[in-house]
Amino acid sequence: MIKTFTDSPISKAEPDPILAHLMHPYSLDNLSSVLKHIQRFRVSLDNAPLNDDTLLMARHVLADLIEYSPVNVAEFAALLDGFKEHLSKHDGTASKLI
Secondary structure, three states, X not given: OOOOHHHOOOOOOOOOOOOHHHHOHHHHHHHHHHHHHHHHHHHHHHHOOOOOHHHHHHHHHHHHHXXXXXXXXXXXXXXXXXXXXXXXXXXXXXXHHO
């Protein structure tokens, strides 16, 4: 059983702060907005008629990008929304930490 981050067989000695910049509200809002736009665009492509080859190709390309991505877009968007709620509770105190 893995008890800490450093006990993981694939972890580094130190945690990688690759997403630490998402503590800034602008970065967090922008990434969250992009993910929501991708989800809405996919829904609009799924609901569009298939009378155009370009539209059909766009639908397949976007579906492949989302379905075969190592990141689950819906779960990542929900995770970012949770971060936004958590940071909004601190009302500017996170900016003092940076």
